[in-house]
Amino acid sequence: MNRSASTGWGRAGLALGAVLVSAVLCAPVSAAAPGGAGAPTRTAAAPACPVVYFDLGETLVHTAADGGIGYQAGAASYLRALREHHVRIGLITNVPPSWGSTDAERAARLKQEVDAAWKGSVPFAWRDFGDRILTPRTDAERKPAPVLWQRAKAESGRCRVVYQAETAEEVEVAASVGYVPYQVGQSHRPAFLPVGLVELLGRRSR
Secondary structure, eight states: OOHHHHHHHHHHHHHHHHHHHHHHHHSOHHHHSTTSTTOOOOOTTSOOSOEEEEOOBTTTEEEOTTSOEEEOTTHHHHHHHHHHTTOEEEEEOOOOGGGOSSHHHHHHHHHHHHHHTBOOSSOOOGGGGTTOEEOOSSGGGSTTSTHHHHHHHHHTTTSOEEEEESOHHHHHHHHHTTOEEEEOSOTTSOSSOOHHHHHHHHHTOO
């Protein structure tokens, strides 16, 4: 990792630590113990919080030297765990703006491209992402420009938003616009932000 990337992750890591410490210290006892008396419950009308957004390539999926695509190590089980805990997820990913005039059109083309090269025995869990696949409308919106993160955050209402990616630059930009950032695939910590911490952040959503 170069010096600028290391500095970027240092800032993002501090932001993550501050949010988690604040959540733990400020949460009432009932919120810290799911299922206890007074613990918050979700209703059908209330959206699940937080919303966890991901980069796609080399975060959730890996492209091999032969061009084949499959799940990144641990990604399939992590997405399944989020689904089992009713956590909403989304993608913030760069694709050519020419792939469509709307997010839905560009997402449809993205699915076609990934599925055509897919080598995994388990299909990619597109259904879990719903319509939360944000892509650049112009070249100027391509990451690391902050536009896609800002759009996703605005669409998430009052829920806290998480962003997980493999690059320090992207998690730093996400942190700068109000996300809880997590750089995946680091050898000294869990590959992805643990589901228990994701749920804790949900209980502390604004």
